[in-house]
Amino acid sequence: MADLSLIRNFSIVAHIDHGKSTLADRILEHTGVISQREMRAQFLDDMDLEREMGITIKANRATCPYTHDGREYMLNLIDTPGHVDFHYEVSRSLAACEGVLVLVDATQGVQAQTVANTYLAVEADLEIILVINKIDLPAARPEDIALEVEQVLGLDASEAVFTSAKTGAGIDELLAAVVERIPPPAGDPSGKLRALIYDAKPDPHRGVISHTRVFDGGFRRGDSVELVGVGRQFLITEVGKFTPKLGAVESLGAGEVGYFFAGIKTLADVNIGDTVTLAADPTDNPFPGYHPPQQMVFCDFYPGIGTSTEALREAMEKLWLNDSSFTYSTVGSDALGIGFRCGFLGLLHMKIIQERLERENAVSVVQTAPTVTYEIELTTGEVKRIESPSELPDASTMNEIREPFVKVQMIIPADCVGTVMQLAMDRRGKQKKTEYLSTTRVMLTYEMPLCEIIYDFFDKLKTCTRGYGTADYELIGYVVGDMVRMDVLVNGLPVDALSVIVHRDKAAVRGRKLITRLKKEISRHMFEIPLQAAIGSKIIARETIRAFRKDVTAKCYGGDITRKRKLLEKQKEGKRRMKTVGNVAIPQEAFMSILNPDD
Amino acid sequence: MTQIARSTEARGPDFGLYVHIPFCHTKCGYCDFYSVALKDRDTGPLVRSVQRELETRLGRGSFKIRTVFFGGGTPTILPAEQLESVLASVTDSVSPDDLVEFTVEANPATVDDEKTHTLVRGGVTRVSMGAQSFWPEELATLERLHSPEDIAPSVSTLRTGGVDQINLDLIFGIPGQTLATWTASLERAIALEPNHLACYGLTFEPQTPLTAQRNAGRIVPCDENLEADMYLATVEHLASHGYEQYETSSFARPGCRCQHNVLYWRNGPYIGVGPSAAGCFDGRRYKNVADVAGYVRSMQDAGHAEAQVETVTIPMLITEMVMMQLRLVEGLDRADFVRRCQIDPLVQFGDVLERLVAIDKVAVTDDFIKLTPSGRLVADAVIGELTSASPTVERLS
Ligand SMILES: Nc1nc2c(ncn2[C@@H]2O[C@H](COP(=O)(O)OP(=O)(O)O)[C@@H](O)[C@H]2O)c(=O)[nH]1
Ligand code: SF4
Numbered sequence: 001m002a003d004l005s006l007i008r009n010f011s012i013v014a015h016i017d018h019g020k021s022t023l024a025d026r027i028l029e030h031t032g033v034i035s036q037r038e039m040r041a042q043f044l045d046d047m048d049l050e051r052e053m054g055i056t057i058k059a060n061r062a063t064c065p066y067t068h069d070g071r072e073y074m075l076n077l078i079d080t081p082g083h084v085d086f087h088y089e090v091s092r093s094l095a096a097c098e099g100v101l102v103l104v105d106a107t108q109g110v111q112a113q114t115v116a117n118t119y120l121a122v123e124a125d126l127e128i129i130l131v132i133n134k135i136d137l138p139a140a141r142p143e144d145i146a147l148e149v150e151q152v153l154g155l156d157a158s159e160a161v162f163t164s165a166k167t168g169a170g171i172d173e174l175l176a177a178v179v180e181r182i183p184p185p186a187g188d189p190s191g192k193l194r195a196l197i198y199d200a201k202p203d204p205h206r207g208v209i210s211h212t213r214v215f216d217g218g219f220r221r222g223d224s225v226e227l228v229g230v231g232r233q234f235l236i237t238e239v240g241k242f243t244p245k246l247g248a249v250e251s252l253g254a255g256e257v258g259y260f261f262a263g264i265k266t267l268a269d270v271n272i273g274d275t276v277t278l279a280a281d282p283t284d285n286p287f288p289g290y291h292p293p294q295q296m297v298f299c300d301f302y303p304g305i306g307t308s309t310e311a312l313r314e315a316m317e318k319l320w321l322n323d324s325s326f327t328y329s330t331v332g333s334d335a336l337g338i339g340f341r342c343g344f345l346g347l348l349h350m351k352i353i354q355e356r357l358e359r360e361n362a363v364s365v366v367q368t369a370p371t372v373t374y375e376i377e378l379t380t381g382e383v384k385r386i387e388s389p390s391e392l393p394d395a396s397t398m399n400e401i402r403e404p405f406v407k408v409q410m411i412i413p414a415d416c417v418g419t420v421m422q423l424a425m426d427r428r429g430k431q432k433k434t435e436y437l438s439t440t441r442v443m444l445t446y447e448m449p450l451c452e453i454i455y456d457f458f459d460k461l462k463t464c465t466r467g468y469g470t471a472d473y474e475l476i477g478y479v480v481g482d483m484v485r486m487d488v489l490v491n492g493l494p495v496d497a498l499s500v501i502v503h504r505d506k507a508a509v510r511g512r513k514l515i516t517r518l519k520k521e522i523s524r525h526m527f528e529i530p531l532q533a534a535i536g537s538k539i540i541a542r543e544t545i546r547a548f549r550k551d552v553t554a555k556c557y558g559g560d561i562t563r564k565r566k567l568l569e570k571q572k573e574g575k576r577r578m579k580t581v582g583n584v585a586i587p588q589e590a591f592m593s594i595l596n597p598d599d
Numbered sequence: 600m601t602q603i604a605r606s607t608e609a610r611g612p613d614f615g616l617y618v619h620i621p622f623c624h625t626k627c628g629y630c631d632f633y634s635v636a637l638k639d640r641d642t643g644p645l646v647r648s649v650q651r652e653l654e655t656r657l658g659r660g661s662f663k664i665r666t667v668f669f670g671g672g673t674p675t676i677l678p679a680e681q682l683e684s685v686l687a688s689v690t691d692s693v694s695p696d697d698l699v700e701f702t703v704e705a706n707p708a709t710v711d712d713e714k715t716h717t718l719v720r721g722g723v724t725r726v727s728m729g730a731q732s733f734w735p736e737e738l739a740t741l742e743r744l745h746s747p748e749d750i751a752p753s754v755s756t757l758r759t760g761g762v763d764q765i766n767l768d769l770i771f772g773i774p775g776q777t778l779a780t781w782t783a784s785l786e787r788a789i790a791l792e793p794n795h796l797a798c799y800g801l802t803f804e805p806q807t808p809l810t811a812q813r814n815a816g817r818i819v820p821c822d823e824n825l826e827a828d829m830y831l832a833t834v835e836h837l838a839s840h841g842y843e844q845y846e847t848s849s850f851a852r853p854g855c856r857c858q859h860n861v862l863y864w865r866n867g868p869y870i871g872v873g874p875s876a877a878g879c880f881d882g883r884r885y886k887n888v889a890d891v892a893g894y895v896r897s898m899q900d901a902g903h904a905e906a907q908v909e910t911v912t913i914p915m916l917i918t919e920m921v922m923m924q925l926r927l928v929e930g931l932d933r934a935d936f937v938r939r940c941q942i943d944p945l946v947q948f949g950d951v952l953e954r955l956v957a958i959d960k961v962a963v964t965d966d967f968i969k970l971t972p973s974g975r976l977v978a979d980a981v982i983g984e985l986t987s988a989s990p991t992v993e994r995l996s
Contacts (some may be wrong), residue, residue, distance in 0.1 A: 526977045527958055550827040552978040554799035554848055556926060558617055558863045559877045562884060562909065565918050572987040583954050 013117035014103035022165035031064035062244035076257035085346030096213035099182030106140035112470035185255035193217035220251035234262035293325040295343030302339030304364030315361035402478035427452035511541035521590035619873030628742035631804035633875035634672035657692035666859035686721025707749035715760030725764035766795035930969025951988035
């Protein structure tokens with residue numbers, strides 16, 4: 001059984017691109033678990049998409065032997081997702097640690113995700129080591145940045161470790177600090193088994209691999225364990241450590257980090273945050289309330305060009321086995337046919353799922369405008385949650401609608417404060433705090449309705465801060481709002497897939513925008529097509545697509561037949577991809593264009 | 600006319616024969632027919648190849664050829680003796696009893712007494728003349744070679760020489776044209792008393808000099824509304840002068856419709872001869888090599904010049920019948936459609952057809968499905984709707 005005093009469990013948290021993956025590489029390399037030759041690609045960031053989107057979605061990890069002052073330590077690096085869409089997953093990974101490295105780019109300084117992640121580490125009561133990275137860059141300002149971090153996050157600048165994950169400078173000091181400053185795990189090696197599942201992934205051949213951290217007791221292959229939250233028992237078929245490849249071991253004891261297989265078939269059978277204990281001798285002290293992932297953003301996916309509903313369903317099922325943190329259920333739309341209502345942890349999560357669906361399954365997806373969950377209090381006193389405009393009951397049957405509010409933290413250049421405040425005000429934001437990180441950078445804290453930021457807020461923020469602004473958000477609760485359903489009528493008929501829930505004050509502007517975009521997407525027909533946005537029976541915006549007056553081929557004789565027929569066949573193909581509402585053909589692009597944050 | 604396609608007489612159906620002569624004096628800016636400027640070219644080899652193809656294709660009277668159409672290009676550009684011998688090749692292999700119409704395309708200033716004589720002697724009964732406009736500026740925009748003054752003399756030369764069926768082609772929607780100049784052109788054409796008029800809206804065909812000019816912004820296309828007004832004015836004006844509209848762009852005195860074209864619009868069988876010509880019968884369509892040299896070589900080496908061949912399946916035929924027959928004012932022949940496509944058009948077009956009827960673009964009678972006057976202006980959209988209808992497709996909602 002391992003000596004607890006020789007174990008250190010820690011994660012790295014950082015804003016995108018500050019060097020987390022590179023630093024992980026260096027740590028693995030310096031501790032000798034992986035040679036320079038077999039670097040990177042194989043082990044860290046194993047999904048293309050993550051690499052392209054510059055984020056780490058699922059944790060990567062390694063157990064690294066490290067000798068310090070003549071003693072052989074076992075350093076367990078536990079990776080965390082970088083984005084707070086995965087707030088809960090991050091918090092579970094952190095729960096498996098005693099310490100965390102808060103990594104900050106010496107040229108960029110604190111960014112929104114640095115702040116959000118540090119708060120999580122503080123909440124988890126972890127020892128925090130501030131690491132200022134990229135000191136090799138000419139533009140690096142390590143001391144200034146350390147002071148900035150001290151100012152914003154209250155971490156002691158004098159204790160910062162300075163590294164270059166690129167050149168390897170400072171890595172030894174960093175590893176020494178990990179050993180010296182992060183406390184060894186507490187726990188009772190001979191107590192009843194109490195282990196945390198902090199991550200789980202499907203394995204192509206063996207069902208699900210569960211990543212675990214043992215707190216008390218221990219377990220070995222052949223043990224019968226219970227997953228407390230799920231209330232089911234499983235037989236452990238393999239126990240191992242991350243080397244970083246999977247390396248089977250005899251057993252895992254208190255303080256250790258590793259994995260197990262236990263005949264768990266799908267991700268649906270395991271919950272991140274759940275407690276593992278021995279079936280024969282269960283712990284009386286499971287980890288407090290793991291909770292299922294909270295979907296905050298919803299939208300519908302419909303089969304797009306050349307994709308059948310069945311193909312999309314299969315793709316969703318397959319992806320769900322990989323990431324059960326999104327939800328989906330069948331919906332029908334008059335305009336778009338049969339599709340799926342999906343729930344996501346956040347905006348980024350939505351984008352990742354959509355891209356993975358298309359990329360990994362060669363299906364094409366038409367996505368409707370994202371929406372959020374609303375809480376409805378009915379006149380009967382009953383409270384229910386709705387996820388789509390179509391579920392909104394008649395106004396006369398409701399006492400009130402409550403919408404989700406989030407705390408938004410934005411870090412922006414000081415000279416952009418005015419424009420960003422204007423933007424936040426336009427989105428019904430309530431300003432909470434303004435803090436100067438330095439003379440040139442400001443952190444703004446707002447409370448805003450989630451529905452105002454899922455639309456195009458982050459793109460707008462980037463634009464009005466010349467790309468420098470970063471933001472993060474966190475759900476704080478539900479607040480009463482004057483929300484209404486706005487319908488879009490094409491040629492007098494409502495198009496269900498285009499309905500949105502909006503704040504009454506915003507309806508007119510939003511409606512006009514929506515209809516202007518729609519007008520660009522729908523081509524002229526043989527008749528005039530009115531486009532209207534309406535709240536109930538009240539029209540709040542209107543546009544007209546003029547009819548074409550003349551559309552006729554002047555000549556067609558024997559020699560032209562093939563060519564002209566082929567044009568018609570092509571046109572027929574094109575029409576297949578359109579959705580017909582009334583007599584009007586609406587291209588799929590129209591549904592997408594509604595989402596385009598281009599004006 | 601419908602009988603042409605439907606004939607079930609012993610010697611098989613009524614055929615049309617098209618012969619393509621791919622030479623013009625110069626190329627007009629809007630034209631996308633396959634033709635080349637004549638310059639000092641020797642047209643002899645081409646004419647001989649065309650004659651060879653005629654012999655090969657027609658054999659000895661195995662087809663019942665009812666109509667012949669010499670198009671181009673400008674067939675009348677050929678030297679008289681070549682013209683004579685190619686016309687003779689046709690009359691040699693076509694039974695004079697079968698033939699009801701023999702048309703040759705001509706351009707003003709390409710016909711003189713001698714040519715006219717050659718035509719008439721060669722059996723030609725009808726000449727279609729590219730008049731296009733009676734305004735010099737408009738002819739210049741079209742890059743036409745002739746001038747307005749050439750038109751009347753050419754018509755009278757033909758008439759004196761014995762050609763009494765004359766069509767004039769006119770173009771509206773020319774950049775710079777107005778409703779007034781257009782009706783004036785119409786008036787002047789009517790004054791020449793042709794028994795047929797073809798009035799085409801100017802089309803910007805891909806890869807023509809005219810389209811290039813438009814794309815470069817050097818010319819501004821006619822306004823859509825003005826063009827629609829011109830079209831409506833044409834129909835009305837010609838009707839009041841006794842020219843009945845029987846097809847999108849065709850107007851005729853009673854009994855003077857172009858039988859050859861009607862055959863195309865009824866999806867009848869036709870044989871095509873010459874570079875770029877197409878033929879279609881027995882469910883097979885072919886298109887010949889376009890360029891003159893390639894055509895001549897092919898004829899020499901292979902004995903034919905087919906470059907593309909396709910089998911016309913029923914779904915293709917459905918599209919083609921809608922596309923062609925709706926051009927006729929009479930409309931799509933329901934019985935013919937059932938017989939050839941093996942499905943009732945009302946089933947084939949189902950609710951799409953109902954919607955088009957509801958918005959007054961299409962009318963359905965016992966025998967025909969046809970465009971309404973308002974539908975005729977947007978014929979392509981209507982045809983696009985109908986040909987996109989698929990009764991077998993599952994509906995999702
Ligand atoms: N110059 C320099 N570049 C670095 C350093 N650390 C990381 N990078 C680069 O910064 C970029 C982002 O690093 P990465 O590790 O992928 O960031 P992550 O998104 O936090 O995982 C990559 O191009 C790295 O090569 C460093 O210490 N110095
Ligand atoms: S004369 Fe007729 S065929 Fe020749 S180029 Fe002009 S339009 Fe084309």
